[in-house]
Amino acid sequence: MFRRGVSSCLKYLEAVPWTEEEEEKLRSLFTRFKFDEATSRDMLARLHSQQSTDTLQNLARHLVSSITTCSDANARNELKSLVKGLLCKSSVYEKEQPDINKEDFYAVCQSCMSVLHNLFEEASDAIPHERMTKKEMGKPLIARISKQVDNINFLLEILLDRQMAEEFVDLWVNQGNLLKLHERASPMVRYELSRVSAILFIAMGTRKLHCCSEARSGLLQAWFGPMLLDFGWLQRCRKGLDMKALEEAMGQTLLTLPLKQQYVLFMEWFRCFSRNGSECPNLSKAFQIWWRRSFLRGSETHAVES
Incomplete structure (x- = not known):
């Protein structure tokens, strides 16, 4: 019984x-x-699932890859929120989730960057119209560029949460062709590239991304100038970006460089800010810290030593 x-x-x-x-x-x-x-x-x-860790890792790659190619904006945003919630370490499912395969995620990043590069070539009329598919021509270029930047930032946020984003900095620094295309593109589309840089600056400035001095220097040398140019457009089209946090983080990231490199970049900012005012980030607080460290404290140390 x-x-x-x-x-x-x-x-x-x-x-x-x-x-x-x-x-x-x-x-x-x-x-x-x-x-x-x-x-x-x-x-x-x-x-109990009988799936192996490899199967789960392949599934994670398949999910993020499917999201980046999803054509419906509402569905894509909903799925991004869902998958990020499952894969991020802050997830309630953290104890049950396997490690993700970093190489898989970077492969998807590379794919998105290749598409983004082609779109900027199109924006600069480097791609003949006959090479474009009907599907591509049917959607506004600005929307397609924004979609790819959203995809890259989505992947970057997961990598940052997993503390796997150091290699992304090198990947972004080495986008020389994109930098050249940025120079030729219209301000209303080129600022999208600075949305990626903004995520990196904020992560570095808030101590969430730890990179060697060469990586930080390379990032600032490559993308600091474009950020100064694009800041006004970023303010008008924030797309969830915290501009105050970005300004603070840019200053903090600059202050992690050797003082001589800080001098070059702060002078570049000073010239830009004097010309453009609020269209440029306000790094006055960080500038004051640099000035004090470079001259006032330096002179005090010299006086003590003499």
Whole structure:
């Protein structure tokens, strides 16, 4: 009678949906007690996946790759939120998730950057119209560029959360062709590239991204100038970007460089700010810190030594 009662309860539980609390209780139950295979087989199939870590990693790549090629904007945004919530370490599912394959994510990043490069070639009329597909020509260029930047930032945010974004800095620094295309592109599209730089500056300035001096220097030498040019457009088209946080982070990132390099970049900022005012980031606070470290404290140290 007891066995039949247990079997009846298990059959009922197998047939109905579970809350997460109920699922945890069932997991605990099956670790403490043994039931005959016929009774427990279907329950265990719901509680334990037979997928290998490699399969789960491939699935993660497939999911992010599918999102970056999704054509419906609303669905893409919904899926980004879903997948980022599952893959980020801050997720409630952190204890159960496997490590993601960094190479897979960087492969998707490279694919998005290749598409972005082609779009900027199109923006500068470097691609003949006959080489474009009907599908490509049917959508506004600005929307297609914005989509790819959103994709790159989506991947970058996951890499940052996983502390895997150091190589992305090198990847972004080495986009020499994109930098050249940025110079030729209209301000209303070129600022999209600075949205990627903004995420990196904020991550560095808030200590979430730790890179060697060469990487930080390379990033600022390559993308600091474009950021100064694009800042006004970023203010008008923020797309969720915290401009105050960006200004603060840019200054903090600059201050991590050797003082001689800081001098060159702060002078570039000073000239830009004197011409363009609020169209340029306000790095006055960081400039004051640089001035004090370069001259006032330096003179005090020299006086003590002499």
